[in-house]
Amino acid sequence: MDGDQTPRPRRTAPKEVRRQQLIDATIDTIAELGVSRATMTEITGRAGLSIGIVNLHFDSKDNLLKATLTHLAEELRLRWGAIHADAALGPAQKLWGVIGAAFDADIATRNKMRCWFGFFGEARYRAFYREMVAAYDDERAAVVEALLRDLAADGAPPAVDPHALTQSLECLSDGLWLGMMLYPDWVDPDAARQRLWELLSSHFPARFPPGATAAMDSVR
Amino acid sequence: MDGDQTPRPRRTAPKEVRRQQLIDATIDTIAELGVSRATMTEITGRAGLSIGIVNLHFDSKDNLLKATLTHLAEELRLRWGAIHADAALGPAQKLWGVIGAAFDADIATRNKMRCWFGFFGEARYRAFYREMVAAYDDERAAVVEALLRDLAADGAPPAVDPHALTQSLECLSDGLWLGMMLYPDWVDPDAARQRLWELLSSHFPARFPPGATAAMDSVR
Amino acid sequence: MDGDQTPRPRRTAPKEVRRQQLIDATIDTIAELGVSRATMTEITGRAGLSIGIVNLHFDSKDNLLKATLTHLAEELRLRWGAIHADAALGPAQKLWGVIGAAFDADIATRNKMRCWFGFFGEARYRAFYREMVAAYDDERAAVVEALLRDLAADGAPPAVDPHALTQSLECLSDGLWLGMMLYPDWVDPDAARQRLWELLSSHFPARFPPGATAAMDSVR
């Protein structure tokens, strides 16, 4: 990512290390230059590796980019998956955790968000995303909707149906990402979490008490 | 775009007609191929014009793309601007109109949305967007927030402060666009409007009565 | 040549006027930009005419350039031709006049010299020059050599043979042009004439007395 003062480690490294090096460099490059200017020279340069290395580990540039998108998607999937699988948490905590995962400091990195939108802007990667990765989105929507039903069953029925609320939560979440990316001074991760809390709060005030920001950390 | 066997008529046309022809072709091309694959050959071919025409009317490809983004932004700006300026409308009607403008059939075209996100995905056009066009977003946010304050003054104070609700509305709106683009079968314009209505409804039930979809057309 | 504040004379003009307008603009353009950057747009723009005009008067760019070179050559040819034909002058005066013609203020213009060398630098115009115009050079060389023989016959035989001296005079003349073009601060027309005078002086001191610059104007 920087001008690497230290001599590059020319020696062999485990396959996975090299792959991750290249994926990280790809994220930064797409973030800063966009897909259309993310050249192999730039990416491998940032990784401190030679241009020929891509052929070795990914066969082609297209594969590297797809691996990068897959990596981002899986990283997020694992994060909320772990929370959802945590038996120690109640449905409200799970819901808040699953929704909030996208705003964790190491997930909603400035460059990672830019990279996500870089891919979303290109038809061919949208197609790839739908084919390979969109299942994760379906899963999360299903999980969120199920958790909303759990909450509803456990108290007063909400004004909106869970399906609709799921859609609102997912889309608000995505829109907050876009806001964070385009106008970081207007939308920051804290504000984003508060907007999501407010949405939940308006339907489940008992579980997501309105007002106190502090309450966000102690979902009941 | 068509397989015209006959040589082009080479008829001169007003400068504005040619510019719009090219902008339209650019929208479609970026939508279908992404910025990185939107070549001059492809764009001018879709416009049914020669490749040299771009230099004549826009000087460079970059200018054409910037003009395209500007065109999209201005089109939207004019749409909600007209609603906001309509003296016959009350604050709730204005609010609903301003927010809903982004989902009009000729604004939230499949290709136009894809084109928007194509630009958002490229760092250099994000920068251009911020420099040249972002003022429109600030204006709209200010307008929405002011209308929310009008509504609040006119009835029971809302649970959330107008600034926060503005952010939620804007971001939900953007997120719904992304949803419509990525998963058109999951989010369609009607669903999008309903999600926005629900959000307003939860804070101003008197003005945006919950439940009836039909009510959306008769905001009080 | 300038930005023409006055509205261009759109009305018809005699064919020769238009041709000369274009040739003059061509000279300036080649002088300032070189043959490789002398575009039709630039040339016709400097002439205050439309780009389509060239086709009308010269058929093609190549013809215009050739006409320009021919014009320059004929202008010079006429100048020394008139001097040579002047029955009132003696051989020394003719010699000095023929040689000096190339340094007249309106012949050795900065831009005309630059244009000459612009053509000499391009193989295809060198070829054209040899075909069409070089006869003028042969003529002048023959004239100079004949005049040198006249002078020699009329006094002490010179140390060098006329053929060699002709070559020296012609080449020194050309070299002085190059010097004037490349280093105008080092070689100016006065210096150029003095160098030529000195060369003649060293072989015909009686006719071209050494020393006095003033003497140059009163060749005997």
Add this chain to the structure above:
Amino acid sequence: MDGDQTPRPRRTAPKEVRRQQLIDATIDTIAELGVSRATMTEITGRAGLSIGIVNLHFDSKDNLLKATLTHLAEELRLRWGAIHADAALGPAQKLWGVIGAAFDADIATRNKMRCWFGFFGEARYRAFYREMVAAYDDERAAVVEALLRDLAADGAPPAVDPHALTQSLECLSDGLWLGMMLYPDWVDPDAARQRLWELLSSHFPARFPPGATAAMDSVR
């Protein structure tokens, strides 16, 4: 340059070798086609290399052309510089050597001279020449003038002042180059050297005895 049916060997070569290959091809191309028709395809084709190679070694065509002009200038500079630095030579020998260097068989190549004038004909390369290389010309003029003063001090004072004679020598030299280029049948290297000898001879007959061509090789 040849019709090689077999694919190129694609063997790597030292950077300097490739640069020289390209410079040589550039000289020939400019010589034969002129600057305006010296295309990358033509140049790299003559070098037997791919078109992409220029970007690798020179970044741009303009850089390649400037490197070519610089190469020509340095080659000449080194040639006369070596002679001038030769302690074994007397002033007359040095003078003759320095002036004659420009007519050495491998310096005054037909193509190299054509290339020189190709550059002189283009305004932007004249400018570059003045900026980067003209110092060489100043140096040589200074060296020649100093040598002329040495000769004058060592014998009878010459009729012309050294400064003027330097200008005559330099310009005659340049003009002879132009003559050799334009009319190779009229001016050849031998004739050129003889014209220069005659000029020196007319001022320093003792050092440059008139008449004998053979004497040119045994300057005293």
Add this chain to the structure above:
DNA sequence: AATGAATGAGACTTCATTCAT
């Protein structure tokens, strides 16, 4: 006679990929 919008071949340049080392 004159204009200038439009064309498209061809120029320079970029960059993914290859492959000898």
Add this chain to the structure above:
DNA sequence: CATGAATGAAGTCTCATTCAT
């Protein structure tokens, strides 16, 4: 494993020429 010189297809841009007006 890893490098990076070399390739050449494909991109953007320039500009001489055409032709309806």
